[in-house]
Amino acid sequence: MRRASVGLCERLERRTLLSFTFESAFAIGNHGEDKSQAVDVDESGNVYHMAWFDSGQVDVDPGPGSVNVGVGHEDRGVLGTYLSKVDSAGKFAWGFQLFPNDAGRTFGAGLSHDAAGNIYASGSIVKDNIARIFLSKFSPSGEELWSNISSSTKSGFRYFVASDAAGSAFITGWFDGSLDLDNNGTVDLVGDGAEVDGFVAKVSSNGSVEWAKSLRGIDNNAFVSPKAIAVDSLGNVLTTGWFDQRVDFDPGPAEAIASTEHSIATYVLKLDGSGNFKWVRTTESMGTTIDVDAAGNIYTAGNFDGSVDFDPGPGKRLLTSPPPDQADPGAFISDVYISKLTSSGDLVWAIRAADSDSIVAGYPRI
Known part of the structure; x- marks a missing residue:
């Protein structure tokens, strides 16, 4: 039996790496393949967990109780995502499958919370080889407040989310073709012909798109693959990920072109709260995560x-x-x-x- 397990560790901040202090752990899973994708911890110590499962039902209650979610049959390849919450003592609060009635395969990718304890979950839903973005907001009790599912002429995949004190959500990911992030009939982004372009967007607390900016590949085989996003105390947006070939990281009329020398490289990009370019830094590596402290480091x-x-x-x-x-x-x-x-x-x-x-x-x- 393979299970997705979660432990707690201290976060990276200030000038030092903090030591591990083991607090608790729990296991969730079924006899299929379960893959933990995102964990978030709020200021009260509540733990939010999002994972994929590929068949049957999953008991998302790590305690003696039983809360089963899932497709209810043994169809391997039908992949779903569940979201759950346990309190600081490891006691189960709630859990459910995301979009159980959607015929697509759901891939959760990112979790974040705001100052009011609301939870933001992001990812993609794949059907007929087209991936649609989802961004959902849930109350502290697990009530769905709103969900946006994008429309696209081609595809997009794996979207990551951060939130600020005002309850705005910031997402990053990649897309191909044109993209309507909240499916309101207005195209937010159009690709420039690269293999895939990246994007960064701000979504208000009520789910409306405030702005969306693209990170454009210049060469036909260029790509941008965002991996993580964070927001500092001033509302600036930080993202990191991979890119290849020549990419323009300035979403405005000016250019900030970076290029790879030998292989895939990492970018760290900073935008202001309106999505305007501030700077980009690159290294010959593969960045996967980003965070920011109170001083903006x-x-x-x-x-x-x-x-x-x-x-x-x-x-x-x-x-x-x-x-x-x-x-x-x-x-x-x-x-x-x-x-x-x-x-x-x-x-x-x-x-x-x-x-x-x-x-x-x-x-x-x-």
Whole structure:
């Protein structure tokens, strides 16, 4: 039996990496394949968990009770997503399947909460090879307040969400073709012919799209693959992800073109609260997560191999991963990096988290 399990650890902030203090753990799952996708913890210690399951029913209550959600039959390949909440003591509060009546396959991707305790869940629904974005808002008691499901001429996939103190939601992801984020008949974004373009958008507390900005690939085979998003105390938006070839990261009339030298690279992008470009920084790595502290310092983590300079400025901070196993020259050794940038995008520090095998930040290998 494979289960998705969740533990609690302290978050990265200020100048140091905080030590692990194990508090609790619980298991949720069925006899199919379950994949944990997002965890969020609010200021009261409530834990919100979102995961995929591929068949049958899932008991989302980790305690002695039973709360089953799911398709109710053994159709492997019918993939759904559930969202659940437990309190700070690990007691089950609520849980349910997202969009149980939709015929598509639901892929949850991101979770966030606002100051009022409302929860935002994002992801995509795939049907007939077309992926539609969803962004849903739930009350602290699990009541659905609104849901937006996009329409698109082609496709989009894996959308990540952050929220601010005013209850606005910020999402990032990628798309192909044209995109109507809230399916109100108004096209919010049109792709520029690259393989896939990235986007960043702000959605008000009532679900209406306030603005949407695209990150445009210049070359035909260029792509942008956003992986995470955060909002600082001033309302600035920070995103990170991967890109290849030449990409214009300024969504306005000016240009901020970055290009890769050898392979996929990481970008860290800062926009103001209106979606205007502030700066972008790049490294030859694969960023997967981002956070920001009260002073506006930015923390990112991801993966790299070989020797990489993590200073996006004129200085140099070289991190080096182990070479491939000489007994197996084809073996790929990847290390985790963690870096800190100032609010202006200057490097403060970068460190390597080593292991004897390949390790992937943000993507636990079971």
